Amino acid sequence: MRALMVYLLRSYTASQRYFGPVAGTIIAVLILYSYTPNPVMNSYAATAIILFAGSAWMGLSFLNHEHPVQRQVTIVQAKSKWRYNLGTLLTLVLFIMLLDLLIVIYPVLTGHFDEPAGLYRMTLAFAGHFLLGLLGMAVSLYLQASWVPKTSYAAGLLLTVLIISIGANKMSALIPGPFVHLLLPPAAPVMDVLMNADSLPLMRVMGAFLHALVYIMLLTGFYLYRSSRMDDRKSL
Amino acid sequence: MTLAGISTQRRAEGNASPLIELTRATKFYGRRPVLSEVSLLVESGTATALIGRNGSGKSTLLSILAGLTKISSGTLVRYERRLTVGYAPEAFPGLKLPAEQYLLCMGKLAGLTSAAAEARVTELLEVFHLEEFRRQSMAGFSKGMLQKVNLIQSLLTQPQLLLLDEPMSGLDLPAQHTVIRLLQELKRRGTALVFSIHEPETVEALADNVHVLQAGRTVKIIYGQENMRVAPAAYIVCNNIPEQCKEDILAMPGIIFIHNEPEGASGDDLKVTIEAAAADSYLLRVLTAGGSVVSVEPCGGLSTGGLEQWMDPKPAKGGAAE
Numbered sequence: 144m145r146a147l148m149v150y151l152l153r154s155y156t157a158s159q160r161y162f163g164p165v166a167g168t169i170i171a172v173l174i175l176y177s178y179t180p181n182p183v184m185n186s187y188a189a190t191a192i193i194l195f196a197g198s199a200w201m202g203l204s205f206l207n208h209e210h211p212v213q214r215q216v217t218i219v220q221a222k223s224k225w226r227y228n229l230g231t232l233l234t235l236v237l238f239i240m241l242l243d244l245l246i247v248i249y250p251v252l253t254g255h256f257d258e259p260a261g262l263y264r265m266t267l268a269f270a271g272h273f274l275l276g277l278l279g280m281a282v283s284l285y286l287q288a289s290w291v292p293k294t295s296y297a298a299g300l301l302l303t304v305l306i307i308s309i310g311a312n313k314m315s316a317l318i319p320g321p322f323v324h325l326l327l328p329p330a331a332p333v334m335d336v337l338m339n340a341d342s343l344p345l346m347r348v349m350g351a352f353l354h355a356l357v358y359i360m361l362l363t364g365f366y367l368y369r370s371s372r373m374d375d376r377k378s379l
Numbered sequence: 380m381t382l383a384g385i386s387t388q389r390r391a392e393g394n395a396s397p398l399i400e401l402t403r404a405t406k407f408y409g410r411r412p413v414l415s416e417v418s419l420l421v422e423s424g425t426a427t428a429l430i431g432r433n434g435s436g437k438s439t440l441l442s443i444l445a446g447l448t449k450i451s452s453g454t455l456v457r458y459e460r461r462l463t464v465g466y467a468p469e470a471f472p473g474l475k476l477p478a479e480q481y482l483l484c485m486g487k488l489a490g491l492t493s494a495a496a497e498a499r500v501t502e503l504l505e506v507f508h509l510e511e512f513r514r515q516s517m518a519g520f521s522k523g524m525l526q527k528v529n530l531i532q533s534l535l536t537q538p539q540l541l542l543l544d545e546p547m548s549g550l551d552l553p554a555q556h557t558v559i560r561l562l563q564e565l566k567r568r569g570t571a572l573v574f575s576i577h578e579p580e581t582v583e584a585l586a587d588n589v590h591v592l593q594a595g596r597t598v599k600i601i602y603g604q605e606n607m608r609v610a611p612a613a614y615i616v617c618n619n620i621p622e623q624c625k626e627d628i629l630a631m632p633g634i635i636f637i638h639n640e641p642e643g644a645s646g647d648d649l650k651v652t653i654e655a656a657a658a659d660s661y662l663l664r665v666l667t668a669g670g671s672v673v674s675v676e677p678c679g680g681l682s683t684g685g686l687e688q689w690m691d692p693k694p695a696k697g698g699a700a701e
């Protein structure tokens with residue numbers, strides 16, 4: 144698995160497709176912190192949403208960076224399609240974790256907060272960012288070129304899903320039905336609990352995190368199951 | 380002869396063991412059939428050539444054997460649980476990675492240690508005359524250079540099954556000879572080769588049997604190298620040759636293949652496949668040595684059902700496989 148991840152990291156960095164999503168995420172975070180001082184958890188909630196969008200974009204660019212013919216070669220060399228798919232997911236998780244760490248530590252190190260963040264709030268922020276990063280990645284899995292061949296459709300769908308996810312609270316209020324808030328990607332609930340983490344009980348925060356975690360696991364689990372059964376063709 | 384019959388015969392001749400068996404495999408892309416009821420048995424140490432026009436289903440068949448494409452109906456049996464497969468697809472892309480870095484990654488991914496991968500990559504880059512380009516990005520490589528890198532990645536380990544989609548595409552003549560030599564060596568060591576090809580000479584140099592595909596169907600299977608020779612040849616059986624003359628006779632030019640008798644078989648028949656142009660001299664030499672000619676049969680050649688006519692098969696009546 145390590146060899147596969149090293150190859151995918153090299154291949155992705157050589158393709159330079161990482162530049163757009165990584166630069167976009169970093170620039171958005173820098174703009175957010177261009178005013179000082181900032182409230183701790185409100186800022187973390189905002190940067191978590193930025194990472195959600197950035198991870199979805201990065202996921203799409205990462206999953207599409209490999210030429211379909213080379214993808215066939217990599218799958219055969221990796222000896223199993225399941226192993227290959229798992230390797231791509233783990234590589235993306237590594238990228239997201241790195242960005243998460245940077246985004247959470249940056250304002251603390253540069254003194255952009257109005258008060259000390261503290262270990263508890265930083266831990267919550269790290270977990271919240273990580274979950275929203277994974278959620279963005281999980282959404283992008285279903286929009287890669289082998290699932291949605293037309294790039295313009297994939298981009299449009301991604302944008303729609305991101306908007307719906309961020310505005311999920313409003314959406315579930317507008318759409319009748321008891322399970323709407325459970326079906327929509329839970330970016331808004333995580334953002335809410337991060338924003339109000341200082342006043343909410345820990346169990347409530349954990350509940351929102353667990354909701355996101357189950358959602359991510361279901362999306363990635365179904366993706367792994369389904370993609371291992373799909374044909375890998377040299378043209379899409 | 381049936382696949383099972385051929386398999387039994389081959390196993391009796393050597394140590395070939397079955398690796399993959401495809402039975403009445405059909406593949407649809409959407410509603411379009413790209414393969415229809417194709418059967419194929421792949422055994423260790425054998426080479427199977429897939430020939431036919433573009434779009435006849437050769438690449439799809441290779442992709443199925445590589446495990447990249449699922450069949451829509453029929454059965455695919457892998458006799459080895461952990462079958463190691465090498466695969467060189469057609470139209471290898473010009474990646475932005477340097478050739479050496481890419482090949483090292485593929486070697487490690489295939490399970491080689493760093494040192495083994497480095498040694499093997501260096502060896503193959505030298506064999507294919509790519510050592511001076513090893514640190515260059517493959518994005519600037521020519522078609523032939525990319526094909527060499529493609530073949531190298533498939534040859535990094537010694538796979539049990541090697542699948543090559545038009546391996547000679549874009550290669551210069553010396554590189555083609557190198558590939559043939561490497562593949563012959565791999566075959567000798569027990570690797571099963573399955574390759575799609577448009578060059579009859581390569582088929583002749585490597586293949587033990589040929590599957591002719593047309594519109595997704597197997598229209599003919601040619602078994603045995605002597606039946607696919609491009610140059611006209613003759614299969615001659617003689618006997619009563621004095622022992623002291625046999626060595627001289629077998630050293631004559633033009634002999635393509637000497638058919639050894641199975642161990643324990645009786646009789647002193649000498650069976651050879653010989654180029655048609657050398658057949659007269661051979662027969663004369665046998666007769667002057669006091670031998671008798673039992674039979675002379677033409678085999679291969681363009682006029683006698685050889686290979687080249689199947690490179691561009693005409694529409695078959697009913698498309699039945701032989």
